[in-house]
Amino acid sequence: MICLLVPFALTVRSNADTIVVGRIVDQTTESGIGGAGIKVKSGGNTLGEAVTKQGGNFTVAFDVGSSMDVRNVTLLIEHEDFEEQSLLLTITAGRPDKPAYNVFLLPKALSGCQMQGEHGGVVGHFGSEELAHNVTFALTYSLLTRIQTLNLDVDFQPMFVACNEARPRSPLHWGNFAKALGADVFLSGNVEEKADQNSYDVNIYVSDRFGLFIPPLHTRNHSVTLKEAAAAKLEPETHAAILLAVANGYEQEREYAKCVEMTVAAEQLLQGPTPEIQKSRQKCQAQLENLGLVKGGTP
Amino acid sequence: MNYSGIKIVLLTAALLLCAAPAGAMERIDIEEELRLLEQGGTLPKRIPFAKYRVAVFTYEDPDDTGLGNYLAGLVGNHILLNSRVSSLGVLRYEGKLSPTKRNRLSYFDKVDRLIEAQEVSLAVWGMIRMVGENLIIDTYSQIPRKINEQYFAWKIKLPERMGGATLQAHLRPNRIHLQKLSISGRSAEGIFEAIGQLDVLRKSPDSTAEVVGRLPKSQVYWVTGRRGDWAQFKLSSGLTGWAPIAENCISECRLLLNAAQFASNLLAYMQNRSKTPQAMAGLSTDTLAVTEQIQALDALNGNLQQIVEVSLTLAARWYGPRRLIGQDPTTKIDRGKGIPPGGAAFANLSTLALMALRLQEEYERQIENDPSRARRPIYENLKISKLAVESMAYKLAKASLLDPKNIDILHNLAVLFQYAGQTEKSILARSLAQRIQDSN
Numbered sequence: 001m002i003c004l005l006v007p008f009a010l011t012v013r014s015n016a017d018t019i020v021v022g023r024i025v026d027q028t029t030e031s032g033i034g035g036a037g038i039k040v041k042s043g044g045n046t047l048g049e050a051v052t053k054q055g056g057n058f059t060v061a062f063d064v065g066s067s068m069d070v071r072n073v074t075l076l077i078e079h080e081d082f083e084e085q086s087l088l089l090t091i092t093a094g095r096p097d098k099p100a101y102n103v104f105l106l107p108k109a110l111s112g113c114q115m116q117g118e119h120g121g122v123v124g125h126f127g128s129e130e131l132a133h134n135v136t137f138a139l140t141y142s143l144l145t146r147i148q149t150l151n152l153d154v155d156f157q158p159m160f161v162a163c164n165e166a167r168p169r170s171p172l173h174w175g176n177f178a179k180a181l182g183a184d185v186f187l188s189g190n191v192e193e194k195a196d197q198n199s200y201d202v203n204i205y206v207s208d209r210f211g212l213f214i215p216p217l218h219t220r221n222h223s224v225t226l227k228e229a230a231a232a233k234l235e236p237e238t239h240a241a242i243l244l245a246v247a248n249g250y251e252q253e254r255e256y257a258k259c260v261e262m263t264v265a266a267e268q269l270l271q272g273p274t275p276e277i278q279k280s281r282q283k284c285q286a287q288l289e290n291l292g293l294v295k296g297g298t299p
Numbered sequence: 300m301n302y303s304g305i306k307i308v309l310l311t312a313a314l315l316l317c318a319a320p321a322g323a324m325e326r327i328d329i330e331e332e333l334r335l336l337e338q339g340g341t342l343p344k345r346i347p348f349a350k351y352r353v354a355v356f357t358y359e360d361p362d363d364t365g366l367g368n369y370l371a372g373l374v375g376n377h378i379l380l381n382s383r384v385s386s387l388g389v390l391r392y393e394g395k396l397s398p399t400k401r402n403r404l405s406y407f408d409k410v411d412r413l414i415e416a417q418e419v420s421l422a423v424w425g426m427i428r429m430v431g432e433n434l435i436i437d438t439y440s441q442i443p444r445k446i447n448e449q450y451f452a453w454k455i456k457l458p459e460r461m462g463g464a465t466l467q468a469h470l471r472p473n474r475i476h477l478q479k480l481s482i483s484g485r486s487a488e489g490i491f492e493a494i495g496q497l498d499v500l501r502k503s504p505d506s507t508a509e510v511v512g513r514l515p516k517s518q519v520y521w522v523t524g525r526r527g528d529w530a531q532f533k534l535s536s537g538l539t540g541w542a543p544i545a546e547n548c549i550s551e552c553r554l555l556l557n558a559a560q561f562a563s564n565l566l567a568y569m570q571n572r573s574k575t576p577q578a579m580a581g582l583s584t585d586t587l588a589v590t591e592q593i594q595a596l597d598a599l600n601g602n603l604q605q606i607v608e609v610s611l612t613l614a615a616r617w618y619g620p621r622r623l624i625g626q627d628p629t630t631k632i633d634r635g636k637g638i639p640p641g642g643a644a645f646a647n648l649s650t651l652a653l654m655a656l657r658l659q660e661e662y663e664r665q666i667e668n669d670p671s672r673a674r675r676p677i678y679e680n681l682k683i684s685k686l687a688v689e690s691m692a693y694k695l696a697k698a699s700l701l702d703p704k705n706i707d708i709l710h711n712l713a714v715l716f717q718y719a720g721q722t723e724k725s726i727l728a729r730s731l732a733q734r735i736q737d738s739n
Contacts, residue, residue, distance in 0.1 A: 137361060144407075157408075256703075257703040257704050260700070260701065261702075268635070268637065268638055270637075271635050271636050271637060273637055285700045288700060289727065290699045290700055290703045290709075292724065292727050293696035293716075293724050293727060294696045294700065295693045295696070297696075299723040299726065
């Protein structure tokens with residue numbers, strides 16, 4: 001009987017049992033994680049347990065006692081390759097507060113790469129750890145130089161983190177890495193050795209957590225000498241794309257003036273506007289209080 | 300010797316002892332100074348007797364070329380010997396300013412802190428990158444807030460009949476990219492050999508002459524002479540010696556001195572406003588924008604012809620439908636395209652110029668109608684139509700959307716809207732300006 005009702009209601013009450021269903025997903029690839037341990041806990045007691053199937057789906061049944069009570073329980077998810085996560089569930093009259101729970105887990109390999117609320121980006125795998133650091137260097141020292149002319153508050157200056165472990169397997173996943181790591185922008189790519197064996201062409205893909213660059217923006221940087229830390233020179237287009245993503249980060253935080261300033265910096269870098277820059281700027285300008293000053297604007 | 304003769308000798312001696320030397324320099328340890336700041340200590344004012352004090356910072360050197368101090372030394376020497384200001388001190392900051400795990404502040408923010416704390420007139424710093432065998436050198440200058448207010452601010456007081464308020468402009472950007480210089484591998488070789496040579500004191504101005512000492516850290520020393528590419532320094536210990544000004548900095552490297560010269564010109568302008576800085580070949584777009592902005596703002600005090608031919612013409616080169624793009628024929632500097640350096644600073648300048656023009660026109664119209672008025676001060680009775688002012692305000696308000704935190708623009712909008720009778724817009728502009736001021 002229970003099994004028949006699940007597809008329709010997802011959560012079902014059966015005598016003393018409460019049933020919680022859901023799916024555990026890899027935050028970076030959006031694929032289901034099989035073999036994850038699910039526990040429903042209340043205080044120190046484990047009320048119910050389950051293990052996710054191949055596609056990440058799980059069903060866990062447990063007894064919450066008196067059927068009319070409102071009770072809080074914790075859903076704990078564990079997997080050896082992923083960061084542990086827990087969720088607070090409210091069970092009312094034996095029914096959970098959601099019909100299904102989709103939980104996203106971050107691979108343990110990436111746990112050191114998460115940004116802590118700062119603006120900026122994560123530089124992922126580029127074929128070698130050295131190059132990931134070189135690109136991060138290039139961003140810190142050349143892009144930041146540009147941004148510095150805006151006299152931004154220290155707290156709002158973008159920063160960049162190298163994370164060689166961040167290796168998206170498909171271009172579709174680039175944006176997920178930005179989201180998972182709390183970065184405005186995520187960069188990754190590859191290198192192709194040139195015939196002279198002294199230099200490389202470096203392909204850089206830029207994506208973001210806002211869906212600006214789907215598929216990721218591709219730039220090709222020619223004849224790069226990987227041996228030198230500063231050699232990972234990025235094209236102005238790459239810089240501008242990063243600034244655009246950072247601008248969107250400011251927009252999310254309702255820092256509209258800073259968002260506009262970033263788009264100005266992006267435009268100055270490219271020596272002219274692009275439709276993307278203009279679109280992003282217009283969105284932020286539409287929220288500026290300064291809009292009340294223009295003709296027809298309401299103060 | 301009579302009594303008055305003694306008096307003159309004593310006075311001369313006293314003047315010699317107390318007078319501020321024309322040029323002095325001090326090498327300072329950055330880390331020590333930053334540590335003091337972090338601990339909340341008060342920094343000792345370096346070269347306090349100098350009227351103009353310039354901080355020159357070791358160039359940021361992420362590729363570890365080892366040239367950071369050398370380049371700062373070249374720039375510092377050039378400014379010291381070529382600024383032509385009457386009382387100058389060069390503070391040569393040496394050491395690393397890169398962000399660390401303990402101190403996440405960027406190079407530039409640390410520079411900011413030190414120049415604010417030392418209250419210098421100007422700061423110069425830069426960055427060296429290696430690309431293949433070539434060196435790419437970026438040089439920047441920063442005008443501190445107080446100095447910007449003191450020397451790089453312009454005002455137009457409106458006539459009493461228009462409310463008597465003041466329109467304002469400040470030089471923007473105040474963090475100026477002076478130059479991007481590329482030095483080929485061959486020229487760079489000589490530079491590497493010269494590392495450390497700038498601080499070696501020799502008995503005579505000759506690289507083979509006997510070494511008598513080194514320019515010390517944390518001690519002031521004075522320039523007492525110059526011969527070609529050599530300067531004579533006197534240390535506080537009394538030791539004198541000769542050090543090269545630009546050892547091995549030849550061919551492309553010499554272009555770096557153009558950036559130093561621009562900084563020197565900014566100092567000269569602070570001392571004498573008739574000496575407008577000039578941008579020159581090999582410098583950046585920022586320098587051209589800054590130069591033309593200063594020229595245009597200075598011309599606001601001129602006659603009608605100057606306002607039209609200098610202020611409005613120069614503003615139009617950067618803002619509006621006649622914005623020039625590409626290489627400037629005189630300086631060969633690329634003007635870029637799109638939004639110019641300084642954001643909407645040229646839109647603001649354009650507004651001030653237009654206001655000055657309209658007031659001048661009104662003045663001349665009144666004189667023409669009644670020549671006897673030329674003998675009386677009539678400025679305070681001048682008035683231009685509210686509609687014309689409202690139109691100026693709307694144009695400026697549109698520009699403010701590109702540069703929403705430009706305090707000059709918001710201040711001016713408050714004034715213009717007030718006069719035009721748009722009280723709510725005036726209040727909004729004033730409150731936005733106040734908020735930005737408070738957050739600073």
